[in-house]
Amino acid sequence: MIAFFIKRLGQALVVMIVISLIAFSIQDNLGDPLRELVGQSVSEAERQALRDEMGLNDPFLVQYWRFLKRAVKGDLGNSYFFKRPALEVIMEKLPATVELVMGATLIILLFSIPIGVYCAINPRNWFTRLMMGTSIIGISIPVFLTAILLIYLFSIELGWFPSFGRGETIVIFGGWHTGLLTSDGLMHLVLPSVALSSIMLPLFIRLIRSEMMEVLEQEYIRFAWAKGLTRRRIWFLHALKNTLLPVITVGGVQIGTMIAYTILTETVFQWPGMGFLFLEAVNRVDTPLIIAYLIVVGLIFVVTNTLVDLIYGLVNPTVKLTGGEA
Amino acid sequence: MPILEVNNLEVRFPMREGELIAIRDISFSIDRGERLGIVGESGAGKSVAAFAILRLVGRPGYISGGQILFEGNDLASLSPEQLRQFRGNQITMIFQDPMMTLNPVLTIGTQMIECLQTHKGMRRREARELAVEKLRSVAIPSPEARINQYPHELSGGMRQRVVIAIALLTDPEIIIADEPTTALDVTIQAEIMELLLELCEKHQVALILITHDLGVVSEITQRAIVMYAGRIVEEGPTRSIIEQARHPYTQGLINALPERTRPGQRLNQIPGSMPTLMQIPPGCAFHPRCEHVTDVCRTQVPDYTRFDHSRVACHWVAVQEQTSV
Ligand SMILES: Nc1ncnc2c1ncn2[C@@H]1O[C@H](COP(=O)(O)OP(=O)(O)OP(=O)(O)O)[C@@H](O)[C@H]1O
Ligand SMILES: [Mg+2]
Numbered sequence: 001m002i003a004f005f006i007k008r009l010g011q012a013l014v015v016m017i018v019i020s021l022i023a024f025s026i027q028d029n030l031g032d033p034l035r036e037l038v039g040q041s042v043s044e045a046e047r048q049a050l051r052d053e054m055g056l057n058d059p060f061l062v063q064y065w066r067f068l069k070r071a072v073k074g075d076l077g078n079s080y081f082f083k084r085p086a087l088e089v090i091m092e093k094l095p096a097t098v099e100l101v102m103g104a105t106l107i108i109l110l111f112s113i114p115i116g117v118y119c120a121i122n123p124r125n126w127f128t129r130l131m132m133g134t135s136i137i138g139i140s141i142p143v144f145l146t147a148i149l150l151i152y153l154f155s156i157e158l159g160w161f162p163s164f165g166r167g168e169t170i171v172i173f174g175g176w177h178t179g180l181l182t183s184d185g186l187m188h189l190v191l192p193s194v195a196l197s198s199i200m201l202p203l204f205i206r207l208i209r210s211e212m213m214e215v216l217e218q219e220y221i222r223f224a225w226a227k228g229l230t231r232r233r234i235w236f237l238h239a240l241k242n243t244l245l246p247v248i249t250v251g252g253v254q255i256g257t258m259i260a261y262t263i264l265t266e267t268v269f270q271w272p273g274m275g276f277l278f279l280e281a282v283n284r285v286d287t288p289l290i291i292a293y294l295i296v297v298g299l300i301f302v303v304t305n306t307l308v309d310l311i312y313g314l315v316n317p318t319v320k321l322t323g324g325e326a
Numbered sequence: 327m328p329i330l331e332v333n334n335l336e337v338r339f340p341m342r343e344g345e346l347i348a349i350r351d352i353s354f355s356i357d358r359g360e361r362l363g364i365v366g367e368s369g370a371g372k373s374v375a376a377f378a379i380l381r382l383v384g385r386p387g388y389i390s391g392g393q394i395l396f397e398g399n400d401l402a403s404l405s406p407e408q409l410r411q412f413r414g415n416q417i418t419m420i421f422q423d424p425m426m427t428l429n430p431v432l433t434i435g436t437q438m439i440e441c442l443q444t445h446k447g448m449r450r451r452e453a454r455e456l457a458v459e460k461l462r463s464v465a466i467p468s469p470e471a472r473i474n475q476y477p478h479e480l481s482g483g484m485r486q487r488v489v490i491a492i493a494l495l496t497d498p499e500i501i502i503a504d505e506p507t508t509a510l511d512v513t514i515q516a517e518i519m520e521l522l523l524e525l526c527e528k529h530q531v532a533l534i535l536i537t538h539d540l541g542v543v544s545e546i547t548q549r550a551i552v553m554y555a556g557r558i559v560e561e562g563p564t565r566s567i568i569e570q571a572r573h574p575y576t577q578g579l580i581n582a583l584p585e586r587t588r589p590g591q592r593l594n595q596i597p598g599s600m601p602t603l604m605q606i607p608p609g610c611a612f613h614p615r616c617e618h619v620t621d622v623c624r625t626q627v628p629d630y631t632r633f634d635h636s637r638v639a640c641h642w643v644a645v646q647e648q649t650s651v
Contacts (some may be wrong), residue, residue, distance in 0.1 A: 153356055219426035223421055226418070228441075229444055319434075
């Protein structure tokens with residue numbers, strides 16, 4: 001167990017350093033931050049003085065080291081646009097994104113397992129054929145298109161769900177603004193969550209179905225039938241447990257990937273989260289904010305993967321949580 | 327009355343090229359506490375027959391004919407739910423490869439207790455105690471600890487002992503063991519076989535032992551069936567089959583036994599190989615490999631020639647019988 005954590009910590013550190021290096025080196029390639037800070041009227045000499053003062057003329061490694069030292073303390077610099085610490089700006093938007101991802105994850109879990117299992121058990125059924133067909137379509141339609149279609153249908157035509165913003169939020173512990181505790185907030189969450197899950201859900205249905213079909217062919221399932229167990233027990237215990245193990249691993253990675261999709265979803269739905277903020281930051285060449293975003297997302301990625309590995313190790317008896325297999 | 331009676335059982339597999347008949351005209355019966363061997367080369371249809379008895383033919387196969395009577399009752403007349411309660415209760419199975427038979431993500435205990443819960447309506451604690459006791463009876467050391475372990479923590483031999491314990495758990499009338507030692511280390515094969523024999527004798531359980539090893543059959547069983555290309559070619563008391571096999575195929579199998587071969591000599595294998603189900607020759611399926619082949623063998627499927635306690639499907643044997651009478 002301890003070896004497992006040390007190993008994961010080491011891996012996480014390497015990943016974070018790589019991300020920070022990438023994030024930091026973007027700085028030089030994203031336009032001139034000075035143009036954003038000061039107006040056109042400032043003379044070239046003054047600009048140079050300001051550059052020197054900000055350390056923008058120092059060698060790359062010196063700048064990176066300075067950046068790292070501050071980053072470890074949680075200081076990722078001030079946002080050029082908001083004139084406040086970038087990390088603070090990002091963290092304010094974190095709850096919106098996390099809740100959006102949670103909503104989508106919940107939808108995926110709630111639908112992919114029963115549908116995937118059903119399709120595996122009844123491979124020739126009309127519903128299975130329908131699901132297999134529509135899931136291919138679902139996977140191939142881009143998220144923003146799904147989002148626009150959803151807005152058109154459920155917001156404009158039917159008027160069931162709002163399509164804009166987070167709705168009413170309330171503050172819970174630690175300044176976390178949540179929309180999960182008000183009905184208005186929940187209504188606002190529906191369409192963005194559905195849109196965000198629109199690629200992963202069909203992907204998971206197909207994944208669970210194919211894993212389950214493979215498991216159902218195994219000798220131990222045949223033995224379970226020969227033991228005279230009920231269908232329920234064979235499908236939902238013997239087969240499902242073996243099916244979900246590999247799905248957990250893939251699922252963890254996919255949750256990370258979903259954060260990337262939030263940029264599109266949040267933009268279409270004007271969802272005030274990190275992804276929306278990130279796109280704005282890119283437009284404004286707000287480098288500190290971009291870097292802060294990349295680092296926070298990287299951190300989330302590392303943390304979720306570690307958690308997933310941990311859960312996988314706990315539910316899979318053939319994996320011991322030593323540094324080796326896990 | 328025999329405990330199990332199988333009459334003219336036939337199993338087919340619908341395939342793109344047409345229907346394969348995996349086993350045909352399989353008839354035999356087994357008494358309470360009796361031990362019956364089923365011998366045959368790979369692909370002869372032994373496993374298909376075994377699963378068909380439990381009405382568990384793998385898709386797309388189906389039972390296309392015949393009758394299975396357990397204590398005189400036709401299994402075909404049972405509802406799916408009654409059939410489920412019958413399986414793993416009155417007749418249990420031991421599979422070939424213990425590495426694949428046990429569910430890797432459930433503990434030994436879970437996989438044992440569930441049988442007692444479904445079939446005997448036992449409570450968890452009670453079932454657990456019985457499971458521990460059964461593990462002890464198959465000579466698993468420290469069963470109280472083992473019962474909480476997962477299959478991968480046990481060796482192959484230990485796992486097969488667990489499977490045997492599961493097979494005995496519900497006090498079945500019949501155990502069907504489909505090549506229970508083939509996948510094991512040679513050194514522990516005899517050990518497992520001996521254990522199985524001992525337990526069957528002790529509990530008066532009938533055993534249907536499927537194997538391609540005539541040697542094992544002669545040690546364990548009282549009666550034997552020889553299968554070839556989906557059909558029974560010879561049936562009789564094990565001793566008479568070993569000592570005076572009548573069917574040329576059975577004779578070939580016996581000549582191929584290592585004991586029958588002088589040291590340094592090559593095994594006396596029967597020339598040729600068993601046809602696949604798609605290319606079963608007309609007439610007697612064995613005729614292309616048979617040294618006594620005549621014209622009638624090439625065109626007519628042989629009927630059974632009956633003797634006191636045995637029967638043989640062979641034209642050559644039939645002709646000999648007629649001329650000797
Ligand atoms: N699921 C299936 N689909 C199609 N054909 C099958 C299937 N299962 C069995 N068969 C056919 O039935 C034949 C007999 O198979 P079976 O498994 O009973 O042989 P066996 O005598 O048990 O051989 P082995 O000694 O290798 O276990 C096979 O050769 C195959 O052609
Ligand atoms: Mg077999």
